[in-house]
Amino acid sequence: xxxxxxxxxxxxxxxxxxxxxxxxxxxxxxxxxxxxxxxxxxxxxxxxxxxxxxxxxxxxxxxxxxxxxxxxxxxxxxxxxxxxxxxxxxxxxxxxxxxxxxxxxxxxxxxxxxxxxxxxxxxxxxxxxxxxxxxxxxxxxxxxxxxxxxxxxxxxxxxxxxxxxxxxxxxxxxxxxxxxxxxxxxxxxxxxxxxxxxxxxxx
Numbered sequence: 066x067x068x069x070x071x072x073x074x075x076x077x078x079x080x081x082x083x084x085x086x087x088x089x090x091x092x093x094x095x096x097x098x099x100x101x102x103x104x105x106x107x108x109x110x111x112x113x114x115x116x117x118x119x120x121x122x123x124x125x126x127x128x129x130x131x132x133x134x135x136x137x138x139x140x141x142x143x144x145x146x147x148x149x150x151x152x153x154x155x156x157x158x159x160x161x162x163x164x165x166x167x168x169x170x171x172x173x174x175x176x177x178x179x180x181x182x183x184x185x186x187x188x189x190x191x192x193x194x195x196x197x198x199x200x201x202x203x204x205x206x207x208x209x210x211x212x213x214x215x216x217x218x219x220x221x222x223x224x225x226x227x228x229x230x231x232x233x234x235x236x237x238x239x240x241x242x243x244x245x246x247x248x249x250x251x252x253x254x255x256x257x258x259x260x261x262x263x264x265x266x267x268x
Contacts, residue, residue: 137179137197137207139214142246142264146170146190149183164268167193178202184263194263201256205232208258212250215262219243232258 138152149170150156157173162184171182182196195215199208212228213220227239231250238251248262 137174137211138181139197139211140181140183140192140195141215141217142192142195142262143217144192146183146185146192149192153181162187164193167267184267193267194261196259196261198253198260199258201258205229208232208260212260215260216243216246216248224248228260 140149140152153172153174156170158171160169161167162169164184166187167184168187169182169184171180174181178200180198182198183192184194185191186193197208197211197215199211209220209225209228212224216224221243224239224241224243227236227241228250230236231239231252234252238249240249241247242265245265246262247265248260250258250260253259
């Protein structure tokens with residue numbers, strides 16, 4: 066059946082998200098990360114270059130209980146809806162989730178480049194499934210950092226290699242299990258890279 070619950074929304078290219086002014090000010094501090102803007106059409110390609118410290122150090126220092134908005138915000142299962150809304154603002158759209166007792170929320174974060182999607186439990190409002198979709202214009206290290214955050218900073222060599230294989234086109238799909246999480250990394254139509262991670266008892 067697959068897990069592409071909100072993939073159609075992620076690929077829809079709807080209206081861009083409007084980020085709060087306080088968040089925009091924080092996101093412009095890029096000494097240890099990347100630039101994210103609410104005006105994605107004006108972003109130069111250099112905005113997505115990786116700056117010092119080295120990538121390995123970024124991976125080690127990335128995770129917090131709640132994402133700080135630096136780089137592409139990565140939300141792991143278990144984070145509550147209020148934290149997502151506080152970080153990203155009003156979603157691009159919402160819908161009834163495919164799985165029972167879930168609600169789907171999606172953000173066209175950087176139009177035509179990066180989309181995020183979440184399935185929230187309708188009662189606890191915790192993330193049950195977290196998703197991200199990227200075009201080839203996004204730097205692969207940004208994708209790696211995002212995946213690491215989605216996993217709660219538990220990215221391992223096997224999953225990293227799986228991502229690289231799908232990114233480079235040597236594999237169409239890579240599925241994995243990590244503790245109580247399951248996930249998939251795959252190429253979708255339009256050559257977008259899709260990452261989905263969910264709690265194992267969701268489906």
